[in-house]
Amino acid sequence: MDDMGAFRTAVTAWAAGGPEGPARELATRLPVRAVVLLEGPSDVAAVNALAERRGRDLEAEGICVLAMGGAMSIGRYARLLGPSGLGLRLTGLCDERERSYYTRGLADADAGRPSFFVCAADLEDELIRALGVGRVRELVRAQGELRALRTFLNQPAQQGRPAQQQLRRFLGTKKGRKIHYGRVLVEALDADRVPAPLEDLLASL
Numbered sequence: 213m214d215d216m217g218a219f220r221t222a223v224t225a226w227a228a229g230g231p232e233g234p235a236r237e238l239a240t241r242l243p244v245r246a247v248v249l250l251e252g253p254s255d256v257a258a259v260n261a262l263a264e265r266r267g268r269d270l271e272a273e274g275i276c277v278l279a280m281g282g283a284m285s286i287g288r289y290a291r292l293l294g295p296s297g298l299g300l301r302l303t304g305l306c307d308e309r310e311r312s313y314y315t316r317g318l319a320d321a322d323a324g325r326p327s328f329f330v331c332a333a334d335l336e337d338e339l340i341r342a343l344g345v346g347r348v349r350e351l352v353r354a355q356g357e358l359r360a361l362r363t364f365l366n367q368p369a370q371q372g373r374p375a376q377q378q379l380r381r382f383l384g385t386k387k388g389r390k391i392h393y394g395r396v397l398v399e400a401l402d403a404d405r406v407p408a409p410l411e412d413l414l415a416s417l
Contacts, residue, residue, distance in 0.1 A: 215242055216271040220278055223247075227280075227288050239298050245274040246417065247293050249286065249304035249328075253279045254383075255335050257394030259305075262406065262414055265399065275417055283310035287317030294323035302326040303416055305409055307334045327416055329409035336380050336390065338407035339397040345375045351400055352382075355392075 219242060222235040238244070248270075250256055256279050263270050270277060280289050283306060293300050306314045306328050314328055331338050340348050352361050364370065364382050373381075383390045398410075 214271070216244075216276055219244060219276055223276075223278065223289075223292065226292055227285065232292075235292070236298060239300065243274055244276050244298075244300055246276070246301040246303065247289075248275060248277045248413070248417070249289055249293075249302060250277065250279050251283055251305075251307070251310075252281065252390070254390035254394035255279065255305055257391050258335055258339070258398045258410065259413065261395040261398035262410055266414065268414075270417065273417070283307070283313045284317075286314050287321050290318050290321035290323040290326075294318075294321055294326070296322055303413065304328050305331060305335060305413060307331050309333075329413045329416075331407070331409045333380070335407070335410065336383050336393070336397075337376070338409060339394075339401070340376050340379050342401060342405045342407050343397060345379060347400065348379050348397070351393075351396055352379075355396065360386075 215238065219235065219238040222230075222238055226232055226235045248259060250259065256277050259277050260270070278289070280286065286306075290302060291297055294302050302318075302323060303326055308330055311330060318324075318326065318328075343351075349358075349361070352358055361382055364385060365378060370378050370381070383393050398406075
């Protein structure tokens with residue numbers, strides 16, 4: 213495991229009730245200067261993919277991209293990593309419907325007013341809109357999943373839904389699929405079509 217991976221593991225264990233020491237020691241030794249807090253691993257895949265496209269090595273820059281396991285965890289991670297914990301700069305993405313969790317969680321953690329960039333529905337929705345439904349279907353075909361998509365679209369629950377919502381739902385129907393497409397969709401974007409929340413997040417780092 214690389215050093216930043218060890219730091220992520222130590223922070224996750226600390227957030228689950230484990231010891232503080234390993235995370236604090238690694239944060240100092242690496243050193244870590246900022247943490248990008250994201251809801252899940254598909255968001256991590258997308259952020260890392262865009263950074264790589266821009267020729268950036270976030271880990272070498274002392275930036276840890278971390279999946280919290282859901283928006284409800286923001287307060288806990290902000291307490292551990294922000295001003296009252298390791299004193300690191302915090303930023304990240306959040307969904308519009310969960311903005312209130314972030315506002316309340318950051319306030320309860322006395323984390324100040326870090327910049328979090330808001331996706332309208334979620335990051336997958338932003339990426340699908342940026343690429344267009346036709347292009348996303350082409351990418352699904354290229355990944356060898358066209359048959360799986362057609363089977364999914366034939367389900368009664370999908371009838372009458374907008375195509376963008378169908379694709380967004382499809383990405384979440386199989387374990388690991390959202391993570392895989394987090395990278396695939398970002399890598400397929402034209403340089404001038406990167407969704408604003410993702411673009412602004414990377415520019416802020």
